[in-house]
Amino acid sequence: MGLLSKKDAKLITDPLTDNNPITIQVLGICSALAITAELKASIVMSISVLFVLGLGNVVISLMRNIIPSKIRIIVQLIVVATLVIIVDLVLKAFAYELSKTLSVFVGLIITNCIIMGRFEAFALGNGPWKSFLDGIGNALGYGVILIIVGFFRELLGSGTLLGFPVLGDPIGSPETGPTGLYGLGYENNGFMLLSPMALIVVGIIIWVQRSRNKALIEEN
Amino acid sequence: MEHVELFFKSIFIDNMVFATFLGMCSYLAVSKKVATAVGLGAAVIFVLAVTVPLNWLLDQYILQEGALAWLGPEYAEYDLSFLSFIMFIATIATMVQLVEIIVEKFSPSLYNSLGIFLPLIAVNCAILGGSLFMQSREIATLGLATTYGIGSGIGWFLAILAIAAIREKIRYSSVPPALRGLGITFIITGLMAIGFMSFGGMLTGGDEETKEEKTEMVSTNKTEEVKEVVKEDEEKIADNIKEIQK
Numbered sequence: 221m222g223l224l225s226k227k228d229a230k231l232i233t234d235p236l237t238d239n240n241p242i243t244i245q246v247l248g249i250c251s252a253l254a255i256t257a258e259l260k261a262s263i264v265m266s267i268s269v270l271f272v273l274g275l276g277n278v279v280i281s282l283m284r285n286i287i288p289s290k291i292r293i294i295v296q297l298i299v300v301a302t303l304v305i306i307v308d309l310v311l312k313a314f315a316y317e318l319s320k321t322l323s324v325f326v327g328l329i330i331t332n333c334i335i336m337g338r339f340e341a342f343a344l345g346n347g348p349w350k351s352f353l354d355g356i357g358n359a360l361g362y363g364v365i366l367i368i369v370g371f372f373r374e375l376l377g378s379g380t381l382l383g384f385p386v387l388g389d390p391i392g393s394p395e396t397g398p399t400g401l402y403g404l405g406y407e408n409n410g411f412m413l414l415s416p417m418a419l420i421v422v423g424i425i426i427w428v429q430r431s432r433n434k435a436l437i438e439e440n
Numbered sequence: 441m442e443h444v445e446l447f448f449k450s451i452f453i454d455n456m457v458f459a460t461f462l463g464m465c466s467y468l469a470v471s472k473k474v475a476t477a478v479g480l481g482a483a484v485i486f487v488l489a490v491t492v493p494l495n496w497l498l499d500q501y502i503l504q505e506g507a508l509a510w511l512g513p514e515y516a517e518y519d520l521s522f523l524s525f526i527m528f529i530a531t532i533a534t535m536v537q538l539v540e541i542i543v544e545k546f547s548p549s550l551y552n553s554l555g556i557f558l559p560l561i562a563v564n565c566a567i568l569g570g571s572l573f574m575q576s577r578e579i580a581t582l583g584l585a586t587t588y589g590i591g592s593g594i595g596w597f598l599a600i601l602a603i604a605a606i607r608e609k610i611r612y613s614s615v616p617p618a619l620r621g622l623g624i625t626f627i628i629t630g631l632m633a634i635g636f637m638s639f640g641g642m643l644t645g646g647d648e649e650t651k652e653e654k655t656e657m658v659s660t661n662k663t664e665e666v667k668e669v670v671k672e673d674e675e676k677i678a679d680n681i682k683e684i685q686k
Contacts, residue, residue: 416633423626430618
């Protein structure tokens with residue numbers, strides 16, 4: 221660890237588990253729930269947030285001494301909005317279909333509470349390098365949850381991962397009929413693709429995490 | 441009629457919280473007590489009712505492709521829609537600041553109870569989401585945009601009111617320790633969202649056309665299957681007859 225001191229490494233690893241932005245800090249829930257019906261969309265969303273949060277944290281941290289505290293929210297919003305416009309245009313240019321599925325949720329990265337929360341809580345009081353690590357760590361913590369939720373919803377909902385059928389072919393050729401698990405009578409649970417299931421899956425993740433680490437249990 | 445339809449649609453069918461998950465952060469953070477939930481909900485209705493029509497005007501006369509035509513024919517080619525994020529969020533942040541100043545001046549007691557929430561509203565996804573959905577659904581007139589803003593605000597208000605009331609009561613239930621607080625709130629919200637899905641057919645009368653198509657598909661599939669089975673049976677019978685003849 222020549223590049224990262226112990227403290228710096230903690231900035232990255234902490235948000236992955238015990239200080240996860242979604243399950244512990246309760247930030248950035250909206251997008252985490254809305255776009256996780258497919259694994260691919262969750263991965264792209266995580267990368268977009270990684271880009272915006274990592275870079276945004278550095279920019280805010282560099283400007284932290286010249287931003288008047290009264291208008292800091294507007295300044296932060298403008299910085300995020302600029303970065304998000306870049307992400308949106310890149311997506312439209314290179315992954316048009318995907319940007320249609322993500323629809324307004326790319327724009328909503330602007331108001332993703334993770335971003336404003338980390339700007340307020342960290343970037344305004346720390347140097348650029350630390351802020352960068354903090355941004356990366358939190359974006360990764362966010363991405364981990366997104367990918368777990370997306371994985372289960374796509375696997376159970378449509379029987380595919382990243383679009384590849386992993387549980388066999390539900391229709392199959394006329395001679396053999398359905399293959400894989402479907403041949404044994406397995407059916408896709410279409411309910412997993414509907415939005416309410418995202419909430420319940422996240423609820424279960426929180427349940428598992430808190431059962432493993434009793435220190436995180438809330439009073440009420 | 442158009443207005444009534446859009447109004448109820450934005451409250452129940454496209455409910456901000458249950459259908460699109462907008463504004464979840466403050467929904468989860470501020471729903472511990474009914475009184476504070478009502479305060480935030482009211483502020484959201486108000487800000488949405490103001491910002492959605494304002495952003496509609498911006499979109500219609502500045503941002504859309506060809507929207508600048510009113511300045512003169514030479515401006516008709518410009519398409520500034522890539523600026524919409526930054527314009528919308530700037531409008532919202534300014535409006536929230538303005539509302540804060542006005543409320544502080546005219547109703548200090550309301551300011552004291554709302555004070556903390558107003559800056560929060562600027563970064564509430566429900567507000568920006570309202571404007572972005574207004575843009576992507578291509579709402580036609582200023583009046584409809586206002587209706588949409590008020591309707592989705594009321595939908596959000598209802599959602600946070602309901603969850604706050606449930607959370608006040610759930611304190612007396614024995615929830616598994618690891619689920620207490622956040623976990624159970626998520627699961628309750630999920631169940632409420634399932635409940636709200638039942639409003640889906642309210643205005644269309646249940647999407648009869650699509651259902652008929654599906655049943656037709658199923659029935660044709662079935663007849664094909666039956667035919668295949670019948671064919672197989674016939675072949676078997678023919679084989680049997682041949683064997684018997686031998």
